[in-house]
Amino acid sequence: MLPTLASGSKQDSPLALDYQATTPCAQEVVEAMSAYWSEHWGNASSRQHRSGLTAAAAVSLAREQLASYMRITPEQVIFTSGATEANNLALLGHARAKAEQRGAPGHLITVATEHHAVLDPLRQLQKEGFRLTELQPCADGILAPEQLAEAFENDTLLVSVMVANNEIGVIQPLKELSELCRNQGVVLHSDAAQAFGHKHLDLDALGIKLMSLSGHKLYGPKGIGALVVNPEVPIKPLQWGGGQERGLRPGTIPVPLIVGFAKAAELAFKDLTSRQEKLSQLRNQLWDGLKERLPDLILNGSLEHRLPHNLNFTVPGVRGSSLHRQLRPLIACSSGSACSQGEPSHVLMALGRTSSEAEASLRLSLGRDTSAKDINQAVESIGNVVINLRAR
Numbered sequence: 001m002l003p004t005l006a007s008g009s010k011q012d013s014p015l016a017l018d019y020q021a022t023t024p025c026a027q028e029v030v031e032a033m034s035a036y037w038s039e040h041w042g043n044a045s046s047r048q049h050r051s052g053l054t055a056a057a058a059v060s061l062a063r064e065q066l067a068s069y070m071r072i073t074p075e076q077v078i079f080t081s082g083a084t085e086a087n088n089l090a091l092l093g094h095a096r097a098k099a100e101q102r103g104a105p106g107h108l109i110t111v112a113t114e115h116h117a118v119l120d121p122l123r124q125l126q127k128e129g130f131r132l133t134e135l136q137p138c139a140d141g142i143l144a145p146e147q148l149a150e151a152f153e154n155d156t157l158l159v160s161v162m163v164a165n166n167e168i169g170v171i172q173p174l175k176e177l178s179e180l181c182r183n184q185g186v187v188l189h190s191d192a193a194q195a196f197g198h199k200h201l202d203l204d205a206l207g208i209k210l211m212s213l214s215g216h217k218l219y220g221p222k223g224i225g226a227l228v229v230n231p232e233v234p235i236k237p238l239q240w241g242g243g244q245e246r247g248l249r250p251g252t253i254p255v256p257l258i259v260g261f262a263k264a265a266e267l268a269f270k271d272l273t274s275r276q277e278k279l280s281q282l283r284n285q286l287w288d289g290l291k292e293r294l295p296d297l298i299l300n301g302s303l304e305h306r307l308p309h310n311l312n313f314t315v316p317g318v319r320g321s322s323l324h325r326q327l328r329p330l331i332a333c334s335s336g337s338a339c340s341q342g343e344p345s346h347v348l349m350a351l352g353r354t355s356s357e358a359e360a361s362l363r364l365s366l367g368r369d370t371s372a373k374d375i376n377q378a379v380e381s382i383g384n385v386v387i388n389l390r391a392r
């Protein structure tokens with residue numbers, strides 16, 4: 001049986017500041033999807049009757065719309081179940097295709113602060129005979145282009161560097177990194193799960209050849225994402241079937257989720273600039289307020305090159321487990337990625353934090369409805385909890 005929701009729980013719920021783990025589905029998105037669950041329930045691959053054609057038309061419109069936000073052609077959008085699948089398809093698919101072409105595996109480059117959905121497929125490729133370099137970023141979480149320049153080897157096949165980090169929000173200098181890749185004739189893949197809908201991404205200008213997207217980080221539905229594939233880039237599929245998505249991701253396509261994904265992107269891009277300004281003001285208010293009460297907090301990652309809705313800091317002198325336990329009824333936040341399975345954050349440790357410092361860290365991520373009042377409440381709650389813990 002499905003668990004029931006406790007009545008009245010909303011009133012007592014902690015302040016939501018974990019919008020990088022996921023976001024609620026926007027009401028407009030739920031409404032846009034609605035007809036495609038019941039009324040227009042056709043299979044988008046059924047081209048011989050109206051219901052299939054209606055579904056196919058909705059998918060085609062959604063694909064065009066999504067492509068327009070990245071200034072690419074619709075054919076470059078391959079729908080997947082999310083960014084995890086898109087990363088797997090990009091990394092395993094391209095590395096294996098290149099290995100087949102040249103008759104041997106080769107060298108791959110990434111950054112130690114990537115999400116596990118990038119690191120783990122690359123480590124899988126290591127087991128298949130590829131060599132992997134995991135670069136340590138600078139202390140502010142940014143990968144310096146010189147570091148990448150020095151890492152290329154004669155047989156480097158693929159570089160993967162995310163747009164924006166899911167824990168510390170830092171934005172990588174992709175334009176510079178992609179220029180280096182282009183000079184070496186190497187494909188650059190970028191995981192944009194945390195950036196799409198939060199930042200303008202012009203793929204050609206950035207020089208990204210493969211890019212992974214997720215629907216549920218921008219107020220869209222869970223279970224949908226996409227891999228953007230430049231037509232020049234060879235990819236081997238990971239599964240075989242009915243040939244959907246240019247044979248790269250066969251399987252009946254989830255029409256309502258695709259419609260919802262496109263609607264979520266439309267909403268996200270509509271007021272992106274003004275929303276970013278508001279969020280960065282609120283985030284700065286949060287950081288200034290916290291530092292005033294707790295001057296020894298350590299910021300994790302560059303403040304300048306950062307998503308406007310992210311803050312991540314270490315609280316010296318407290319145990320991580322106590323900090324999180326005391327905050328749990330007050331603020332819904334995290335110490336790292338929702339996918340880290342309770343391990344201390346590999347991202348923070350790559351920045352030089354010890355495992356106990358990483359545990360005593362907070363990732364706070366703001367949502368569209370976060371208000372100045374919420375920020376004051378967060379400053380108050382975190383300030384009180386830390387001061388009490390230190391007085392014990």
Ligand SMILES: Cc1ncc(COP(=O)(O)O)c(C=O)c1O
Nearest residue numbers: 082083084115117166193194214
């Ligand atoms: C940077 C990054 N990559 C990949 C993922 C996985 O995305 P999805 O849930 O769509 O598979 C996430 C989600 O936490 C993420 O933040």
